Amino acid sequence: MAIKRVGLQTVKLSNPPSIISGATIVGPKEGEGPLKEYFDLILEDDMWGQESFEKAEAKIQEEAIKLAISKANLSPNDIQYLFSGDLLNQIISSSYTARQLEIPYFGLYGACSTMTESLSLGAMIIDGGFADKVVCATSSHFSSAERQFRFPLEYGSQRPFTSQWTVTGAGATVLSATGNGPYITYITTGKIKDYGIKDANNMGGAMAPAAIDTISQHFKDTGYSPKDYDLIITGDLALVGKRILLDLMKREGYDLSEVYSDCGLKIFDGEKQDTHAGGSGCGCAAVVFNGYIYKEMLKRNLNRVLLVATGALHSPLSILQGESIPAIAHAVTIDNLVE
Amino acid sequence: MAIKRVGLQTVKLSNPPSIISGATIVGPKEGEGPLKEYFDLILEDDMWGQESFEKAEAKIQEEAIKLAISKANLSPNDIQYLFSGDLLNQIISSSYTARQLEIPYFGLYGACSTMTESLSLGAMIIDGGFADKVVCATSSHFSSAERQFRFPLEYGSQRPFTSQWTVTGAGATVLSATGNGPYITYITTGKIKDYGIKDANNMGGAMAPAAIDTISQHFKDTGYSPKDYDLIITGDLALVGKRILLDLMKREGYDLSEVYSDCGLKIFDGEKQDTHAGGSGCGCAAVVFNGYIYKEMLKRNLNRVLLVATGALHSPLSILQGESIPAIAHAVTIDNLVE
Numbered sequence: 254m255a256i257k258r259v260g261l262q263t264v265k266l267s268n269p270p271s272i273i274s275g276a277t278i279v280g281p282k283e284g285e286g287p288l289k290e291y292f293d294l295i296l297e298d299d300m301w302g303q304e305s306f307e308k309a310e311a312k313i314q315e316e317a318i319k320l321a322i323s324k325a326n327l328s329p330n331d332i333q334y335l336f337s338g339d340l341l342n343q344i345i346s347s348s349y350t351a352r353q354l355e356i357p358y359f360g361l362y363g364a365c366s367t368m369t370e371s372l373s374l375g376a377m378i379i380d381g382g383f384a385d386k387v388v389c390a391t392s393s394h395f396s397s398a399e400r401q402f403r404f405p406l407e408y409g410s411q412r413p414f415t416s417q418w419t420v421t422g423a424g425a426t427v428l429s430a431t432g433n434g435p436y437i438t439y440i441t442t443g444k445i446k447d448y449g450i451k452d453a454n455n456m457g458g459a460m461a462p463a464a465i466d467t468i469s470q471h472f473k474d475t476g477y478s479p480k481d482y483d484l485i486i487t488g489d490l491a492l493v494g495k496r497i498l499l500d501l502m503k504r505e506g507y508d509l510s511e512v513y514s515d516c517g518l519k520i521f522d523g524e525k526q527d528t529h530a531g532g533s534g535c536g537c538a539a540v541v542f543n544g545y546i547y548k549e550m551l552k553r554n555l556n557r558v559l560l561v562a563t564g565a566l567h568s569p570l571s572i573l574q575g576e577s578i579p580a581i582a583h584a585v586t587i588d589n590l591v592e
Numbered sequence: 593m594a595i596k597r598v599g600l601q602t603v604k605l606s607n608p609p610s611i612i613s614g615a616t617i618v619g620p621k622e623g624e625g626p627l628k629e630y631f632d633l634i635l636e637d638d639m640w641g642q643e644s645f646e647k648a649e650a651k652i653q654e655e656a657i658k659l660a661i662s663k664a665n666l667s668p669n670d671i672q673y674l675f676s677g678d679l680l681n682q683i684i685s686s687s688y689t690a691r692q693l694e695i696p697y698f699g700l701y702g703a704c705s706t707m708t709e710s711l712s713l714g715a716m717i718i719d720g721g722f723a724d725k726v727v728c729a730t731s732s733h734f735s736s737a738e739r740q741f742r743f744p745l746e747y748g749s750q751r752p753f754t755s756q757w758t759v760t761g762a763g764a765t766v767l768s769a770t771g772n773g774p775y776i777t778y779i780t781t782g783k784i785k786d787y788g789i790k791d792a793n794n795m796g797g798a799m800a801p802a803a804i805d806t807i808s809q810h811f812k813d814t815g816y817s818p819k820d821y822d823l824i825i826t827g828d829l830a831l832v833g834k835r836i837l838l839d840l841m842k843r844e845g846y847d848l849s850e851v852y853s854d855c856g857l858k859i860f861d862g863e864k865q866d867t868h869a870g871g872s873g874c875g876c877a878a879v880v881f882n883g884y885i886y887k888e889m890l891k892r893n894l895n896r897v898l899l900v901a902t903g904a905l906h907s908p909l910s911i912l913q914g915e916s917i918p919a920i921a922h923a924v925t926i927d928n929l930v931e
């Protein structure tokens with residue numbers, strides 16, 4: 254049997270699935286940031302007519318998925334599987350969305366790594382011959398995340414400078430067995446790394462080791478080096494995690510300074526928008542990828558990108574019980590050209 | 593490109609992955625039930641030396657996975673992917689377990705459908721040529737679930753007769769590209785069904801429509817009928833859901849009465865053990881499958897089984913916000929013989 258494995262943690266797709274559509278919906282704050290021109294819809298009100306933050310998040314995810322499907326000139330009936338997840342307990346944004354769409358559904362939990370977790374599984378399922386079209390999606394909402402993971406907004410808690418701002422937004426990708434690209438060519442699946450950080454206001458520091466491990470392993474497995482990429486972009490390490498990553502990758506022998514960025518730094522203007530270390534949340538990598546990266550790849554301004562969404566897999570309860578933050582990073586290579 | 597699809601929601605595996613090992617660890621109450629002889633380890637104390645119910649659940653999952661791997665004469669290094677999930681917020685039992693095992697990890701959330709969600713994805717990833725060995729696992733714990741989803745145990749809340757008893761236990765399966773069976777031959781992936789039930793103490797009623805939909809679709813897609821199976825077993829519909837399922841399946845034209853059972857009814861003696869409608873929780877289908885079903889298949893007492901784990905995908909918050917319970921059911925066919 255043909256094993257498509259390359260090295261220890263990577264697979265090479267034999268018929269690379271094509272990204273035939275991407276859609277993004279973001280909140281007002283994200284719509285004031287540097288990437289505003291790349292988003293399909295910027296909400297004026299992050300409640301979007303719903304009666305709770307959680308219902309608003311589900312509506313944002315649902316509408317982003319519907320938009321991605323319609324941009325591909327398809328209907329939900331044409332999609333064989335939906336791979337999605339989010340930050341909320343029991344991933345309710347994704348499950349209530351999947352109820353509305355009536356697509357066979359695999360619910361995922363990878364925290365802020367969900368965009369590449371869903372792309373990884375979706376791409377393998379297509380390449381394996383099990384589907385022709387799948388949707389990969391995720392969402393987050395500042396106000397639903399803040400009250401679940403930290404404090405009620407009404408409390409007015411002061412945020413330390415290592416803290417990140419959860420993105421309000423959703424991104425959805427339609428993958429297809431056929432298409433004109435960009436293509437998903439390699440998938441490097443992460444192991445959990447946990448260096449003992451217990452501060453839930455320092456996600457960048459907690460997640461950097463996982464990103465370093467996955468990117469290093471990707472280079473070892475594929476033989477690629479930083480210069481083979483136009484862009485290597487992590488999910489949401491933001492300012493703190495970026496410094497750790499660049500420093501430690503250099504010690505591993507890889508200088509990423511020329512090609513590296515982070516979705517959490519791209520989405521906000523930290524100085525002007527008062528977002529401290531930068532953006533975070535499942536929606537962060539989702540809207541930066543389906544907005545900025547996808548559109549720049551279609552314009553051929555970027556031709557090969559390594560997207561490395563990063564997730565912190567703790568819960569408020571596990572932190573209260575004295576546990577540290579386990580983190581994970583999943584990488585996918587997106588290529589305009591296939592061999 | 594070869595599409596392995598059969599009908600609308602089913603795939604047929606071209607090189608059916610073999611189940612080469614299954615392991616189960618259960619709590620004391622499960623160890624007093626009718627299936628006690630099938631479990632690998634019955635705990636005397638459901639805390640297992642840990643300082644919280646949540647940490648105990650993670651230990652149970654971790655040890656069940658290690659046991660499954662060692663029973664297959666493998667080590668964690670031989671496993672390319674771990675597919676797992678559980679009921680706890682942010683699936684902490686699974687993520688802390690994945691941290692200890694250092695296997696590339698895809699976190700899932702399917703509530704009590706997780707056992708077949710993980711088997712579905714694991715089997716497709718192997719059949720697609722992306723892995724040689726994967727582990728599929730899940731866990732639940734009565735005490736961690738009860739305080740998260742319902743009331744603190746100390747509150748002494750009275751349980752209605754439709755309520756189910758969350759199983760304390762974990763099950764893990766090792767799937768392999770090669771082996772002597774039993775094999776996973778068909779996978780029918782569920783859509784969410786929600787008939788408007790809002791009572792979180794009536795899971796069986798909420799989940800029955802999803803099971804009915806998936807089983808009916810499985811028959812339509814594959815051409816199989818109830819008589820082709822030695823056993824068709826749902827995850828945890830228990831007493832209430834079983835009655836609804838048998839009744840409504842008959843109206844759909846399928847008489848399941850000769851071959852049907854439910855994991856939630858197998859695991860406890862409802863009369864003697866005071867478990868009301870029956871068992872539930874991710875661990876329920878996991879230990880009934882990896883204990884009873886797997887061992888009976890190896891003994892050739894069962895030769896073709898349809899395992900249909902069912903999940904209720906609400907959260908306590910979504911119910912408080914007036915939402916109903918979205919439910920899903922994923923079916924896998926397990927065969928001693930392949931064509």
